[in-house]
Amino acid sequence: MPLPPAPIAPDDETHWAAVRARYAVSPDFINLENGFFGVQATPVHEAFQRYQAELNRENSYFLRVRFPERLANVMRLLAEFTGAAPDELHITRNLMESLNILIQGYPFAAGDAVLMADHDYDSVIDTLEMVAARKQLELIRVRLPLDPDSDEQIVDIYEQAITPRTQVLLVTHLWHRTGQIMPVQKIAAMARRHGIDVMVDAAHSFAHLDYRLAELGADFVGVNLHKWLGAPLGVGLLYIRRERIVDIAPLFGDVRPDAGDIRKLGHVGTVPPAPILAVEDALAFHHAIGARNKEARLRYLTQYWLDRVRGLPGVRILTPRASERSCAIAAFAIDGIPAAQVVAHLMARHRIFTVVRDIADSGQAVRVTPHLYIGTGELDALVAAIAELAASNRRAA
Numbered sequence: 390m391p392l393p394p395a396p397i398a399p400d401d402e403t404h405w406a407a408v409r410a411r412y413a414v415s416p417d418f419i420n421l422e423n424g425f426f427g428v429q430a431t432p433v434h435e436a437f438q439r440y441q442a443e444l445n446r447e448n449s450y451f452l453r454v455r456f457p458e459r460l461a462n463v464m465r466l467l468a469e470f471t472g473a474a475p476d477e478l479h480i481t482r483n484l485m486e487s488l489n490i491l492i493q494g495y496p497f498a499a500g501d502a503v504l505m506a507d508h509d510y511d512s513v514i515d516t517l518e519m520v521a522a523r524k525q526l527e528l529i530r531v532r533l534p535l536d537p538d539s540d541e542q543i544v545d546i547y548e549q550a551i552t553p554r555t556q557v558l559l560v561t562h563l564w565h566r567t568g569q570i571m572p573v574q575k576i577a578a579m580a581r582r583h584g585i586d587v588m589v590d591a592a593h594s595f596a597h598l599d600y601r602l603a604e605l606g607a608d609f610v611g612v613n614l615h616k617w618l619g620a621p622l623g624v625g626l627l628y629i630r631r632e633r634i635v636d637i638a639p640l641f642g643d644v645r646p647d648a649g650d651i652r653k654l655g656h657v658g659t660v661p662p663a664p665i666l667a668v669e670d671a672l673a674f675h676h677a678i679g680a681r682n683k684e685a686r687l688r689y690l691t692q693y694w695l696d697r698v699r700g701l702p703g704v705r706i707l708t709p710r711a712s713e714r715s716c717a718i719a720a721f722a723i724d725g726i727p728a729a730q731v732v733a734h735l736m737a738r739h740r741i742f743t744v745v746r747d748i749a750d751s752g753q754a755v756r757v758t759p760h761l762y763i764g765t766g767e768l769d770a771l772v773a774a775i776a777e778l779a780a781s782n783r784r785a786a
């Protein structure tokens with residue numbers, strides 16, 4: 390792996406303005422909804438377009454002759470980045486494909502239980518419910534505090550919900566609803582003591598937080614590369630610890646590879662190679678910024694607007710107070726105004742784009758997700774808009 394670049398202060402606006410200049414985004418609105426997928430930085434997008442043009446020129450020669458070697462290089466780079474071996478990784482189309490391979494292929498027996506949380510991702514919960522109905526599994530859901538006191542509190546809540554039939558614990562590393570970060574290593578260590586397998590939904594944490602996937606202590610991890618790594622849409626990753634590959638049955642028909650070969654899980658048919666090849670460029674861009682610098686800047690941006698909004702009468706923050714428990718994603722609500730109305734108002738009046746998210750027992754909230762191309766000026770506009778809306782709501786009440 391390239392050596393990390395020099396540390397950059399998260400509030401060094403001159404430096405971060407130069408990073409911003411490497412993204413070409415719409416000037417028509419302020420995009421604070423970067424939680425769906427990531428804008429590709431310009432060098433990544435240009436590389437992607439070049440690969441697409443090469444593919445179109447060379448057709449099957451590209452895919453049959455040139456692609457395998459280049460794919461092997463992408464796998465090598467991903468292995469370096471994640472700390473896993475290339476034969477423990479498989480490129481998928483997105484996180485949902487990775488988790489479907491895991492959940493549908495896991496050797497559950499009728500009566501087994503799966504432990505999960507209310508704040509996990511809706512489609513992952515749907516997949517578990519579907520498999521639970523087919524295989525007669527019990528799903529046990531815990532509710533976690535929005536502002537936990539400690540990692541131990543979280544680990545305890547999961548541990549208390551374990552039964553003798555619990556086989557798998559599903560944990561979302563970074564919640565897409567409020568941005569809360571789970572202490573995955575500690576949860577995985579606890580689960581291991583009970584002989585329970587851990588599946589991690591790392592959709593939002595990967596290349597957002599500075600960590601290495603193989604260090605999470607989980608045998609099964611799903612990732613998408615089109616969120617925070619900034620690869621083109623349509624690339625995800627699956628990690629399975631080598632010794633456990635044999636335990637997962639293929640979701641897509643393939644009887645040729647051995648049971649211990651991760652490629653047995655990947656027979657989805659013809660896939661577009663350009664997004665996969667652009668992973669190399671996305672990794673290079675990520676390394677040039679520096680994983681630690683990126684995480685610190687994203688956290689700084691979130692804390693910047695939260696600090697200015699927290700304490701405004703009628704405004705509730707649903708993201709943990711301790712800054713290390715979140716990063717780029719945070720959520721707020723204004724008492725008495727439905728979140729959808731806040732989102733509509735922000736866009737119509739201020740050209741600020743956000744999104745509504747359900748927060749289990751706390752109703753709905755407005756999720757705000759800046760990216761590296763967002764600066765403090767845009768966050769000042771958000772803060773002013775929230776303050777004005779909360780104040781006019783109080784006056785009307």
Ligand SMILES: Cc1ncc(COP(=O)(O)O)c(C=O)c1O
Nearest residue numbers: 483484485510561565590592613
């Ligand atoms: C926590 C979480 N899990 C899973 C997903 C699904 O990711 P994908 O659409 O790439 O499969 C998302 C997407 O927003 C997410 O936020």
